[in-house]
Amino acid sequence: MKLVVVGAGAAGTASAWAASSRADVIVLCDRDGDTALAGGALLTGGADDVPLSFSETAAVTEFFEKLNYWRLQPDRVVSDTGMLLACAGLTDWQLPASRFDALQEGATVGVVAWGTNESESRLLARALREQLAAQGLHFEAIAIAGAGRWADTPSADIAGYLDTAPGFAELEAGLKTQCEKLAAALFPPVLGVAENLGTFLEKSLSLPCGEWAGALRSTAGHRFASRRDALFQAVGVEMRGDRAESLARTADGWKIEFRGGGSLLADRIVLACGGLASGGIRLGSSAETLSGAPAASLSWKAPGDVVLDGTHVSSTGAASGLDLSHLGLDALQRIGLQADRAGGLRAPGLFGAGALLAGRPRTLLEAVVSGLAAGSAAITHV
Amino acid sequence: MDGGNSSVDVVVIGAGVNGSGVARDCALRGMRVALFERNDIAFGASGNSSGMIHGGPRYLTQDPEVTFRSCQDSGYIQKIAPHLLFRIPVLMPVERGGIAGKIELLGLDGFFEAYDRFQPLKRGKPHLRLTADELQAAEPGLLGVGAGGISFDEWGIDGNRLCVANVVDAVEHGATAQVHTSVTTIERDENGAVSGVKFRDELTHEEGRLDCRVVVNATGAWAPITAALSKLNPEVARVRPGKGTHVVLDRRVSNYAILTKAVDGRSIFLLPWQNVSILGTTDDDFYGDLDHVTANSDEVRYLFEAVARVFPGIRQARAIGTTAGVRPTLYEWGKHEDALSRDHEIVDHGPQGAPGMFSMLGGKLAGYRWFAEEMSDVVAERLSNQTACHTHSMPLPGGEEVIAPEEFAVANGISGLAAVRMIYRHGGRSRQLAERMASDPEQKRVLCDCEPVLEAEVRHVVRGELARTVEDVSRRTRLGLGACGGMRCAASCGAVVADELGQPPSWGRESARQFLVSAGRRRLPALNPAQARQEAMLSASALASLGSGETPRSGENAQ
Ligand SMILES: Cc1cc2nc3c(=O)[nH]c(=O)nc-3n(C[C@H](O)[C@H](O)[C@H](O)COP(=O)(O)OP(=O)(O)OC[C@H]3O[C@@H](n4cnc5c(N)ncnc54)[C@H](O)[C@@H]3O)c2cc1C
Ligand SMILES: Cc1cc2nc3c(=O)[nH]c(=O)nc-3n(C[C@H](O)[C@H](O)[C@H](O)COP(=O)(O)OP(=O)(O)OC[C@H]3O[C@@H](n4cnc5c(N)ncnc54)[C@H](O)[C@@H]3O)c2cc1C
Numbered sequence: 001m002k003l004v005v006v007g008a009g010a011a012g013t014a015s016a017w018a019a020s021s022r023a024d025v026i027v028l029c030d031r032d033g034d035t036a037l038a039g040g041a042l043l044t045g046g047a048d049d050v051p052l053s054f055s056e057t058a059a060v061t062e063f064f065e066k067l068n069y070w071r072l073q074p075d076r077v078v079s080d081t082g083m084l085l086a087c088a089g090l091t092d093w094q095l096p097a098s099r100f101d102a103l104q105e106g107a108t109v110g111v112v113a114w115g116t117n118e119s120e121s122r123l124l125a126r127a128l129r130e131q132l133a134a135q136g137l138h139f140e141a142i143a144i145a146g147a148g149r150w151a152d153t154p155s156a157d158i159a160g161y162l163d164t165a166p167g168f169a170e171l172e173a174g175l176k177t178q179c180e181k182l183a184a185a186l187f188p189p190v191l192g193v194a195e196n197l198g199t200f201l202e203k204s205l206s207l208p209c210g211e212w213a214g215a216l217r218s219t220a221g222h223r224f225a226s227r228r229d230a231l232f233q234a235v236g237v238e239m240r241g242d243r244a245e246s247l248a249r250t251a252d253g254w255k256i257e258f259r260g261g262g263s264l265l266a267d268r269i270v271l272a273c274g275g276l277a278s279g280g281i282r283l284g285s286s287a288e289t290l291s292g293a294p295a296a297s298l299s300w301k302a303p304g305d306v307v308l309d310g311t312h313v314s315s316t317g318a319a320s321g322l323d324l325s326h327l328g329l330d331a332l333q334r335i336g337l338q339a340d341r342a343g344g345l346r347a348p349g350l351f352g353a354g355a356l357l358a359g360r361p362r363t364l365l366e367a368v369v370s371g372l373a374a375g376s377a378a379i380t381h382v
Numbered sequence: 383m384d385g386g387n388s389s390v391d392v393v394v395i396g397a398g399v400n401g402s403g404v405a406r407d408c409a410l411r412g413m414r415v416a417l418f419e420r421n422d423i424a425f426g427a428s429g430n431s432s433g434m435i436h437g438g439p440r441y442l443t444q445d446p447e448v449t450f451r452s453c454q455d456s457g458y459i460q461k462i463a464p465h466l467l468f469r470i471p472v473l474m475p476v477e478r479g480g481i482a483g484k485i486e487l488l489g490l491d492g493f494f495e496a497y498d499r500f501q502p503l504k505r506g507k508p509h510l511r512l513t514a515d516e517l518q519a520a521e522p523g524l525l526g527v528g529a530g531g532i533s534f535d536e537w538g539i540d541g542n543r544l545c546v547a548n549v550v551d552a553v554e555h556g557a558t559a560q561v562h563t564s565v566t567t568i569e570r571d572e573n574g575a576v577s578g579v580k581f582r583d584e585l586t587h588e589e590g591r592l593d594c595r596v597v598v599n600a601t602g603a604w605a606p607i608t609a610a611l612s613k614l615n616p617e618v619a620r621v622r623p624g625k626g627t628h629v630v631l632d633r634r635v636s637n638y639a640i641l642t643k644a645v646d647g648r649s650i651f652l653l654p655w656q657n658v659s660i661l662g663t664t665d666d667d668f669y670g671d672l673d674h675v676t677a678n679s680d681e682v683r684y685l686f687e688a689v690a691r692v693f694p695g696i697r698q699a700r701a702i703g704t705t706a707g708v709r710p711t712l713y714e715w716g717k718h719e720d721a722l723s724r725d726h727e728i729v730d731h732g733p734q735g736a737p738g739m740f741s742m743l744g745g746k747l748a749g750y751r752w753f754a755e756e757m758s759d760v761v762a763e764r765l766s767n768q769t770a771c772h773t774h775s776m777p778l779p780g781g782e783e784v785i786a787p788e789e790f791a792v793a794n795g796i797s798g799l800a801a802v803r804m805i806y807r808h809g810g811r812s813r814q815l816a817e818r819m820a821s822d823p824e825q826k827r828v829l830c831d832c833e834p835v836l837e838a839e840v841r842h843v844v845r846g847e848l849a850r851t852v853e854d855v856s857r858r859t860r861l862g863l864g865a866c867g868g869m870r871c872a873a874s875c876g877a878v879v880a881d882e883l884g885q886p887p888s889w890g891r892e893s894a895r896q897f898l899v900s901a902g903r904r905r906l907p908a909l910n911p912a913q914a915r916q917e918a919m920l921s922a923s924a925l926a927s928l929g930s931g932e933t934p935r936s937g938e939n940a941q
Pocket of ligand 2: 396397398399400401418419421423424425426428429430431432433434436564565566601602603608624625626627628663706707708709710745746747748749
């Protein structure tokens, strides 16, 4: 059986993996999606988020083991705004806030300015002091000689430099002169892309070392991509850099057309193409689907067939496309396609996962869980 | 709360351009002034105008005296705030071809010849009559049809900076000014004369009162509501509020401003303005909540369609936001919005039983100084103050020195672009920013990449320009108004504002969150679907990392 997964974010990756043992899987990936922007930690998105006791726990655990990127262990992570965010799990690079619990009252945590400006680290330290006032910890900005030259460099580039031996040696030497007074060191998301340099630092400095979660322009996306590519290679999933433009039902399956020409036939499809705010997809009626007309158009210019709180949103208005301005920002954040529990969309053989779905929290964990569900459903449901 | 004074001569209500101008003028004449602004400086029409200091060509035929005064005042504003003005050459294509088009062009040529006589007053260049080919060579994006066109010369300004400069100068000359502080009651004595005001800080909810002898109601479209605070009938300060919307594009897409017509025959423009372009404007009677005016997507579409007819490339342009303000137009019944007079009027409420109370109605950004002078003359007479007006010759803060950006950039180790933008906003006062950066080099950190804005400037506007929130900083510096909508800088700006004001970091995050929510509301109507999708994702994540609770829907109060 041939399965095509549209999108290689967290949801697409999970779907492809779940189906890989029983199908030939091709993943289409147009460009980086939200997974590449995310801070990395598996955030919990509020009361209606995926409970940790969900039925697919075994599958999730296995997927995380194989992906070798996230650890599923509830904790809190420091955000770049100085918040402690509750999360269902972290990457190896991040310093779980639970490790602060073991520190003694009055201990100093260094907030390292390497890739951030010292003023930024100072303000982050100020915010953490407020957050953890009860614990009596002291947070202090730590400037390392030579760090200033990174002022306007994206953190992923700095991480790439630290991946090299001279880069790491420079950081390590700079820190050694400072670390006597420290009980832990908190870093911007720069501790390597291929390797988790935090573990090396932790050994050589003998103190807890790890990152806070950066939001935009963070390295988390690069790290995810390299782990994803390794996983796909290991299980024989093919990835193509094409953009699907329309999906049409054929007599016994689906035809996917690409932007710029070319097409592909598939038995089943998982749509994992990210958040759909403001339209961009059109699912045909079942009559259309049977007649061979395109069942789904994936262009932003297509009239929308999206659902908000159970109501179809389809009026046009703004400069182009759907007008959601009267619904407010939160509507944009919630809007998406409706699917059944296994990710089934309205047309047979078509499944959806991740931020594309309506009425679900937009988190990495949700993307993984729904991706696994859609991938397994695609290879079992008829 | 009022700087220790419990009594002043004049209370000015509203820090739009008119209130700021009056506060400055009266303070320069030595009167004791207190200025109250319920939202922020330039929050209303003044900060959401088209930002043109035009010479009033539309009055040329009926009232050339108004054109003369407008041009003269434009000249004065250039003299007192040279850093804030930028030249906007305008193209007016004649879309009709054939004989009819030629006749129209000749008619316009004659008209602008008359306007040319006033241009030297404001250092404007004479107009040119252009053939269709010349027009297209000047502006290749224009659709090459019609008889040709006219080019003429106007000036642009940042209305926010103009108001801030007036307020800062008023304060430096002894006035007190409080932003986010509403006047809640205008008190009158047993004879009906104005005797004081009560006020409330909208952020801390602290209340206070102040004795005064004169109250100037400079609250623009709010004027009738303000008049009612003194128990006068709101009708005594009636205006005809007209909402105007602009769409903001991410960059300058044309060399010239382009004037054209919308589907209903109204005049519409595309304006290169600072580092963006703006499309404007609509004019519709407005009866909604003046504290929450936002554009809607119908207005956006109307403006895009109008400009696209002569400048089709606009359809590919990237819209990044909208502005909306309400004109305090003089009241007239039965006239079309565009036909209403843009004149101004001072109402003395003495004859209505409230001596000492005055309302400033109508007016334009371009005529603010002159309107303020007239108002201050009236106030001075009532208070027997003999000092003459100096506002046409005394430089506004920043206007005293012209700084060369290249040298400034090198001397301070900041990027050329950052220097240009900083000097545009602060003129000679950029020296104060340089001192800050010299004593703490970390403050050279770029907080907002799009504009760009440095940490030093954020701290400066909090310390020296009365900014109290992230949104206030944005109004003064244009932080967060670029393509990213503040998603990348709001949080760090909030941390700096909190630090500067001695507030806890959580307060700074809340201030950043409120800014993102209201900025989002301004951006949403203008975004295309792909942008909207990105916006939704980014803002969800930005708000989450600020510890956001609910995101209010449009129309709900974010404060
Ligand atoms: C700045 C930011 C920070 C965030 N931080 C966190 C965090 O720290 N923790 C957390 O839990 N959540 C976070 N989120 C939310 C989380 O990232 C998303 O909910 C999640 O990544 C969605 O995954 P996805 O696979 O559904 O979509 P995406 O990751 O967006 O993947 C969709 C993919 O499909 C591709 N695609 C789309 N259309 C087509 C097409 N027609 N043809 C081919 N390919 C196509 C896209 O190019 C993209 O690669 C964050 C979101 C943002 C924006
Ligand atoms: C879309 C648009 C485009 C325009 N374009 C131009 C142009 O290009 N050139 C030009 O010359 N003119 C232009 N104008 C006109 C010009 O902007 C206005 O005439 C001028 O700004 C009015 O200034 P103001 O101070 O009277 O009112 P506003 O700027 O509206 O100020 C009134 C202030 O009073 C405050 N306030 C209200 N109630 C209270 C209270 N109880 N206590 C304390 N404060 C209170 C409000 O918060 C507000 O800040 C334009 C106007 C609009 C709307």
